[in-house]
Amino acid sequence: MPSNSWWSSSSDEEDEMFFANVVLRAGQILIEEEEEEEDVSSESVITRRIRINRDREGAHEKLVNDYFSDEPLYNDEIFRHSFRMSRRLFTRIANDLAGLDPFFTQRPDARNYEGFTTLQKCTAAIRQLAYGTVADALDEYLQMSARTTREFVQAHEARHEFPGMLGSIDCMHWAWHNCPTAWRGQYTRGDHSHPTLILEAVASQDLWIWHSFFGLPGSLNDLNVLYQSAIFTDFVNGTGPDTRFTVSGVEYRRGYYLADGIYPSWSTIVKTIPYPEEEKRKKFAKRQEAARKDIERAFGVLQKKWAVLEQPARAFTPKRLRLCMYACILLHNMIIEDEGRAICEYDENASYGNTVPVDPPQQDLNSFSLTNDFTHANLQQDLVEHVWNNVNVADGGGDGDEDE
Structure with a gap:
């Protein structure tokens, strides 16, 4: 990137x-x-x-x-x-x-x-x-600025021992106090007693939030949100950066995000292993779950820094709430960069690579490659072997929460 x-x-x-x-x-x-x-x-x-x-x-x-x-x-x-x-x-x-x-x-x-x-x-x-005072409006998802892929991968591999990792993806709910009565069913889910709106975000280990998609009804789950998000649009269109990497001697074309169990088995998503029995898989699961703390920490810092997101929203329209959310995310990233904690620094001479979408047949092939569960299984197994053979530090070392 x-x-x-x-x-x-x-x-x-x-x-x-x-x-x-x-x-x-x-x-x-x-x-x-x-x-x-x-x-x-x-x-x-x-x-x-x-x-x-x-x-x-x-x-x-x-x-x-x-x-x-x-x-x-x-x-x-x-x-x-x-x-x-x-x-x-x-x-x-x-x-x-x-x-x-x-x-x-x-x-x-x-x-x-x-x-x-x-x-x-x-x-x-x-x-x-x-x-915590209310704010207002914007009507589209925000794709944050791209950052140097090499620095991304190196930083995550040094911190979490996951080569090719681009960040962690997850969703957060924001309570909506003034949701119109006619919409309450649409915006309320069984495990929440009140209407919410959903934020999908990707964060790197420096807590930089570089992708966000906000505003879908709280009745949806993370999988429903992913299907409507544009996070993989650049990959399908062939306009994304070169994120290929090698793990356990196998080269993969596209970096991946760490996610929890509800996400699909795609080639660009690496999930934990539920109920692992082998020691290799137990170690992998523990490392993956520790590395996923990046996105949880980012959500926590975002809400603590901007109390408007911690309190139930008082605006009457999703449009107003979208702008409030995006403004907080932009300011969050600006503060990280201003304090010198961002992985990548601004480079006005950076090259952006291919910006012209590929033809439709190639987009279909890219889409098939994206959702390939066979590649997902192979990547997960190769990462299991990599973690088992190369991670010598104590499990969980260096992955604890930081004070922000």
Whole structure:
């Protein structure tokens, strides 16, 4: 996978605009609603708008003195606790948003009074996500930026002893408090007592979430979600990166994801072995289940960092909730890269390889190869042998949870 950074200052204006739309729209509606609260109906027949003086200038000065001056009241550690990111990254986000969309600039209202400043609007948007205020909308799945395959594979093999591993895949449910009554049956599953929406994600061992697909009804299971996801579209179309690898002397064309037992037996998915009897298989199962903690840790960090995802959602439409989810994921990845914990660094000269889909007959062959359970069984057996012959450290070593 070629290295890329969808938030860095690069020549890729589409990535920058996409990021700007996600983050600014996540807070835009609530900020507008706050401004609308200043408009009060004063007459029953003719509606007049009266302005409540909320001292925006004073609030801006206090915000600057507290967090953004040369000698702020609160230090870097307190800033990171309050905003979930460094002051440097927050300032960069604010400047980029102000340059890409006029909403995040200070503008006069209809009565020529100055509105909120860029810092005030960005602070409101970030804190809505961090402390659980509702946000808003986007209408498509988000395929995160590609990263260098070689570095991916090397990092996972060094950490988990699984050559060819691209990450771990799983689903997470987000409770939906204000689900419309007519939809409750569709969005409620037997093992949940309330409506939910599902997030499918892939995470690497650095907790980077590089694929997400959100918004399907909570009545579905992980398998149903996978069938509607576009995670393997690049493989079928022949536009994906070269992820071939060798294990136990056998070369495989495509890297794989670790998954739990509900996922299908595809050539690109490696599952654990239920109820293993042989020592080889027991060791493999233990290593696979330990390595799958990557995605569980990523979900945990995402929810703890952005409390809006830990609380039942209060928006009334899936469209609003999708944007909120994607904004949190984008910010989550930005913080990982800003803190230097990402496996791959941004490379503006990276090559993206083939971008033209192959012809339909070849797509059919690729689809058959993707769902080939014979390849799945052979790959699993080769990995069992690899783990048994090459993993000499104590089982579970190095795979414990990290404090985030």
